[in-house]
Amino acid sequence: MSQVTGKVIDTRLLGRLLKLAAPYRATFILAAFFTIFLSAISLSQPLLMEKAIDSYILADDFEGLTFIIILMIVLLLVQTLVQYFQTYSTNSIGQSVIRDLRIKVFNHITALRLSYFDRTPIGMLITRTVSDLETIADIFSEGLISILGDLLLVIGIVIFMAVKDWKLTLVVLVPLPLLILATYIFQEAIKSSFQEVRTQVARLNTFLQEHITGMAIIQYFAREKQEMLRFNEVNQKHRDAHIRSNWYYSIFFPVVELISALSMGLLVWYGSGRILSDQQLAELSVSAKGVTPGLVISFIALTNMLFRPIRQMADKFNTLQMGMVGADRIFQVLDTNEFTSSEGHLQPATIRGEIRFNGVWFAYPTAPKEGETPPDTDKWVLKDVNFHISPGETLALVGATGAGKSSVINILNRFYEIGRGHITLDGIDIREYELNFLRSRIGTVIQDVFLFSDTVAGNISLNNPAISREKMIAAAKEVGAHEFIERLPGGYDYEVMERGATLSTGQAQLISFIRALVNDPEILVLDEATSSVDTETELLIRNAISKLLTGRTSIVIAHRLSTIQNAHRILVLDKGEIREAGTHQELLQMNGYYKRLYDLQFTTAGINK
Incomplete structure (x- = not known):
């Protein structure tokens, strides 16, 4: 059973993945810098919006408003450019990591004993080295760094709002516990569905690989209809697994939107009340302690910005979770220690070709180690085999x-x-x-x-x-x-x-x-x-x-x-x-x-x- 199912993030697996990204440390740091820079630029937009309304629109200062608009356009262009480099660098890391990991997995698989392939479906291994690896790329392109950026943005927004007006900030955050509860329930529900999705993908790939390879047998024996019925059953389970995971999404995101609308409504209600009760409303002057229309509108923008990364973080955590499920399956293959023992290093210049089998016992898929009591002889494929072949x-x-x-x-x-005995080539154990x-x-x-x-x-x-x-x-x-x-x-x-x-x-x-x-x-x-x-x-x-x-x-x-x-x-x-x-x-x-x-x-x- 996967270790990922019991918790949102398996730190052990995450540590192993981060080690794979070590050769791309510079790109990783650069991507993190771009992410932080994007968060800072995002915070500047509501501030400029507040300034434009309170200082220029209400004051009929068209020239100042024009300057603010130009500044916002420049910042938007800079944000677009930085977003390009951030997206490119994170995807570059993800694809580079899975390229290296795919090579590592392939080399590992080719070094395994044939007994491993005797009991492991080929379709499952294809799923591991293709689709499961793709989910790991998403950890870097849409997971870790993006989650870091969203966390920084949320923290920055809350601090920024609290500095501007702590009372308005508290009103905005009143529905937040409901969002945290909904997110927790969603995370718990989606974890097992991800495992089921990956399992059904592996089963579907296995079924297709086996039946396409054996298509001649299916047609020789006219089994097309029967195998189609079996395929429909496998395909149905694959479909149901995806629908279950999508069902959780279809509930969670409307709930987030509802909570976001509730927070927005409370903000407008409380902010408008503060403005209407302000004795300086008739003069439309800006007080250091008062609430202005620009402040309320900037808070509306900040609230949208606050709930958007929270909603995206839930989705990105799920992407991260899916990647962790894929990583767990990949590392299960990499941790398979069923290699043909290759401790020998002898490579003579010439081989005479003298072969000798001395008391060889062998059984599939495994045999007892030398010195152990042989099992029931019915399980042995070779029993005390002795022969000698001279060169030529x-x-x-x-x-x-x-x-x-x-x-x-x-x-x-x-x-x-072999289980017991010795095989020699030119008098040397093979x-x-x-x-x-x-x-x-x-x-x-x-x-x-x-x-x-x-x-x-x-x-x-x-x-x-x-x-x-x-x-x-x-x-x-x-x-x-x-x-x-x-x-x-x-x-x-x-x-x-x-x-x-x-x-x-x-x-x-x-x-x-x-x-x-x-x-x-x-x-x-x-x-x-x-x-x-x-x-x-x-x-x-x-x-x-x-x-x-x-x-x-x-x-x-x-x-x-x-x-x-x-x-x-x-x-x-x-x-x-x-x-x-x-x-x-x-x-x-x-x-x-x-x-x-x-x-x-x-x-x-x-x-x-």
Whole structure:
């Protein structure tokens, strides 16, 4: 639960936000100065108004009145200019802060473990990094500094009025307790509604992200009407949350106007009575202790000025509150400490590629720490796995879905941390290696290829400037994909749509092969790399694989046993345990799980063994 809900302003969150604005301290100070200056200029206008009425209009001094009007116009122009700089500087601070914060959030998210994304909706994270961050910008552009200016203006108006006539000031302030009470009730009511609004925005974004991404499934199964009904329900809750918050506004602002009108009425009633009872009224002379028409009119202007910032402060406090809700959600993400441990710093010049799994236990999403008692074995994905791959050898992993094959790849890349045991590379625990270095030396091709909305070249190099176009072309030729890329409009500059929608599955898979090989990794991992391609493309890829595996340590996961018959060793996994191990011929002679799987595949395919 958010910490913001319990109080109007969370000083801890506010302190963290102000630290983010520290690099823009000079602009912040300048914006504060402009705000204070605006308050001072605003106070001069009623004073000039009083002077114009009492000293010039009632005295028929047209020349003096002209001077006052010109002075008021000059001050108005100065106020407009200062208002421009104040607005520009506050918005500049807000946008600069959220730019820095968005970069910080993105870098933080990319460093989190995959287990965090396994249980966190992508739409929620999008809401955090986009709309929630925008509310934080409002804290600086419409919140803190503006509230400071309004407070100074209110204090200045009250002091100014009290100096001019304390009795009139008391009359004006009589309804103020009602305004304070209304504001308090409004603040209490609006806090929970803001939380609900942000929650419903996140749910709406999550729903849209998931359903747009999965649109093909919805249309394949003709679920458009049913999903529209679900969307209507989510959208209705989003609408209701906004209406509830707007309902509070629709009550509060008319109440403020009513209280303001009451204060104004009392001022006119009392001020007029003072003027009429003044013995000097017939002469229309100005007494030092008397009430003049100019004074009453200036008080009317000051009363308007007094209630306007009070009304705006309530609105700005709500903007500040909304920003604090967004900040709380953002900092919840930033405070998530689910990083892949990266304490290692080892980056050797060469990697031989010797891999060893020693008594490895692993479970999703978390596993007990080393030394703790293992949980129920049904929760383990890998159970006491032991194997060794010599440099340049190819190890194949086979087994039913859920046997733990892909988990071997995930923990080798340290996407997840193991619960017990050790994994070594060239005799050194993989946790000793610098994380990015480790992953850069392992070229991985997965079954579910993901291509970004970028060019073919951008998807191959992932915009790494160290990878030249010549290197991409060489890798493409080695894989056998250069010809089809050249046939695309624009060749390597062809714009690939999101998730490779404009390419065939086989073409996308070939690009993923080039992406893995362009860095010339010492270790190559193929996770069902040929399971989603047609026969012709599979033959193309298989020929490329036979060349690419030469001299590299390789781990190949495949359902099609025809692709792994030449592997140096094959491990048969079943429910997280190694059931059989050996070469293709050795496993066939065992007449066990591998033999049954082999007979089933080749008999079904009608292939003569």
